[in-house]
Amino acid sequence: GQGGITAHPCGVCQACVDIDAGRFVDYTELDAASNRGVDEVQALLEQAVYKPVQGRFKVFMIDEVHMLTNTAFNAMLKTLEEPPEYLKFVLATTDPQKVPVTVLSRCLQFNLRPMAPETVLEHLTQVLATEHVEADPQALRLLSRAARGSMRDALSLTDQAIAFGNGVLREAGVRQMLGSADRGHVFGLIDALARSDGRTIVETSEALRRDGIAAASTLEEMTAVLQAMAVLQAVPSRAAAAVSGDADPDAVETARLAAAMPADETQLLYSLCLHGRGELGLAPDEYAALTMVLLRLLAFKPAGTRTTEAAVSVEPEKKTPRHDQRLMSNTAAVRPxxxxxxxxxxxxxxxxxxxxxxxxxxxxxxxxxxxxxxxxxxxxxxxxxxxxxxxxxxxxxxxxxxxxxxxxxxxxxxxxxxxxxxxxxxxxxxxxxxxxxxxxxxxxxxxxxxxxxxxxxxxxxxxxxxAGLSGATVASQPIEPSETGDFWHATVTRMVVAEAITALARELALQSQLVARDAERWLLRVERESLNQPSSRDRLQSALAGLGHAVTVAIEIGGITDSPARRNKLAAEARQRAAEEAIHNDPEVQSMMRDWDAKIVPGSLRPA
Structure with missing residues (x-):
């Protein structure tokens, strides 16, 4: 321009007007996507010997510079290394990793951040108002989000949407063109997850299949809504600002869901949706994968956020007077x-x-x-x-x-x-x-x-x-001593030590209870139907014959109170208690615990 070098052009001088009109002679633009050979680059460099005609500098703009061939880059190196003082190269690219290092080392790099959706929305609104194109605000919001920070992509999508909608931008048409899920479905899914409504989740998933909505788009929309909910939960003061003025109409529903869903559940759902998008390509049917991800969101909800009917019915039972009296009676029974x-x-x-x-x-x-x-x-x-x-x-x-x-x-x-x-x-x-x-x-x-x-x-x-309270019972069920139980335990022990029974036959013998026996027939009882296999029964019967018990083994299904496995478990527990008592009462161990503040790692004691 006619003034000094500034980042804010005046817009009224001859140079500014010509640049805006696209007729500035000292500005040359080259699209490397279609002009990527060495001949096009050499033709551009031939103009570098001439000084600018109107402006202070001659500007060469090369768009998508990473598309140039290696020979074209090599032809530019000499000029890039020692350019004339009046010549400026502007190299634009979306993939700087493909530009040779020799070129990058001769350039000053500026990393342009993606534009905010609000900025893209504002510019699209201004452009469409100038062009007198009718557009819904929600349709423009969809386009601004789909552009992902690129104004060029936003304008390109807007042109496609205008053609798709016959000169008018409507939310339904833009959503259909983009293949994005309706926010109503997304809000319905999140609300169903908050209420643990599996029926609604499955029905909504089937509706998305019928409408042809991409499963990845649904999870993407859910991720965006959950992220907005997490922000509102972390900063409650933003909820009022989000629903005021000309804000996004979906902000009201987002604020309602943020208030209805706990923060930890929101974070969990966000993480599962984010990782669920990567599983869609692995499944044979993306809609089946979408349904599984949604059901996983329901299955992995925090225990405290599920439907409260069960919690309401259990809590009073835990705090009944009978429970308190039992604790008091056990407390009173303690004597020094x-x-x-x-x-x-x-x-x-x-x-x-x-x-x-x-x-x-x-x-x-x-x-x-x-x-x-x-x-x-x-x-x-x-x-x-x-x-x-x-x-x-x-x-x-x-x-x-x-x-x-x-x-x-x-x-x-x-x-x-x-x-x-x-x-x-x-x-x-x-x-x-x-x-x-x-x-x-x-x-x-x-x-x-x-x-x-x-x-x-x-x-x-x-x-x-x-033991970490891993869910196993703290103490096994007591066993009622009986002569039959002692006999069966001794018999099974002899067969196991002699390796007369292995695999399923060994498991059948250990998990069974001898109910009745006579000279010809022994009756065993097991709790699991899977143990009652003819092959296992025959091998156990053969092993018993090897010990001198030529009998027929019969098996029935039912509850048991005594078995060799239970006896072995109780014996192991007794040995564990004895080992712990011996270690805790050992003078040397207590001396180390007292003098050096040593501690016994829980669960590390094993009887010899």
Whole structure:
């Protein structure tokens, strides 16, 4: 122009007017997509020797420069390295990775960010108003989002939409041209997910199939809505601004869903939708994949956000007076019991197996259960008040007593042996806080009385916490000792040790209960129908014949109270308890725990 160099042209001088009109002689544009050879580049470079006629500089604009051939790039290198002072090259590309490094090193790079959809919408509105083209605001919003930050793509899509709609831009026509899902369907799906309405989800998915809406477009629209919901949930003050003025008409529905859905559920649905788009290409039917993604959104909802009928019916049951009375009765049953080292080491010796490696009988297992019962007795819910901190020097004889301001609750696991569920157990974060470890006094001194029930309860809690509360029962069902059960357990043990039965036959023997037997026929009972296979029964019958029991084996389906597998499990639990008792009461271990603040990793103890 006639003025100085500035980023804001005046728009009124001759140079500005000619540039706007496209007739400025010192500006030359080359489309590299169609003129990519060395001849076109050489013809352009031949004009570089002439100085500008009207402007201050001569400008060469090469669009999509990455489309040029290597020979064309090589022809430009000399001019790019030492250009005349009046010549400016502007190289535009959407893929700078394809431009040779020798060219990039000679250029000053400007990374242009994608334009915001609001900016594209504003420009499209201005252009269509100038061209007197009737357009719906929602149709322009669809075009601005589909352009993905490119104004050129937005104008190209607008031209196509005008032709598709016979000179008029309507939301339905633009949505049909783009193949995008209706926001009404998207809002309906998210609302159904919030209400856990699987029927509506499946019906909406079938409607999208009938309308021919792309599954990827549906998930993309859902992702956009969930992202807007997450922003409104994180910044509630933006909800009022989103629904005011000339804002997006969908903002009202987005704000309503943001208020109805928890924030953690919104984040989960967003992540599943985002990853679900990558699975559409792997499925044989994209609509079936879309339905599976939507059902996965419903299946993986956080537990606290599901329909509340079940929660309402369960919560009062957990807090009934009978439950509280049971806790109080177990609490009142706790009495301080003095324990010496000999008593603490007794279970370790009593739980050993014989030298032949046979598991103990049900009588031996039943004899070892009082220790587990004592360990499962609950601690008092309100312990005597203790100061917030007790120094190590104040503990007598070097005893280390962890003290909390608020006593952590301990589960009433005494009723777990009776088969009750684990709903009464507190979270693992609470039970880990309960631990009482006492260093035995030096020889010659009398150990102070300890609360045996409190120590055993702490050990039981450590065992439960070490297992991670993975969903398995804390204690197995008690077994009623019987002569038939002892006989069947010994027989199965002999067959397993001798490897007379393997695979399914071994599983059948371990999981069965001998109900009745005579000289010709033995009746076994199993709980699972899959174990009742003729081949397994024949192999078990042959193994019994090898032991001198030439009988016919019959199998029935029903509940069992005794089996070799259950006895082996109880024996393993008894050995585990004995090993833990031996480790916790070992003087060397307690010395390391006291002097070096060592800890036993939960679940790391394994009996030899």
């Amino acid at each position: 019991v003095p324990v010496d080292r000999e008593d603490a080491e007794a279970p370790a010796a009593g739980a050993d197996f014989d030298a032949a490696g046979h598991a103990p009988t049900a009588h031996d297992i039943a004899a070892s259960r009082p220790m587990a019962s004592a360990a499962s007795t609950a601690l008092p819910s309100s312990a005597p008040t203790a100061p917030p901190f007790v120094s190590r020097a104040t503990a007598p004889h070097g005893h280390r007593l962890p003290v909390r301001e608020t006593p952590a609750p301990v589960a009433d696991t005494a009723h777990a042996d009776a088969g009750e569920p684990l709903d009464d157990l507190p979270p693992a974060g609470h039970v880990l806080a309960v631990s009482v470890r006492v260093q035995p006094p030096p020889r010659g001194r009398e150990a102070p009385p300890r609360d045996r029930s409190a120590v055993d309860a702490g050990d039981a809690v450590r065992r439960v916490a070490g």
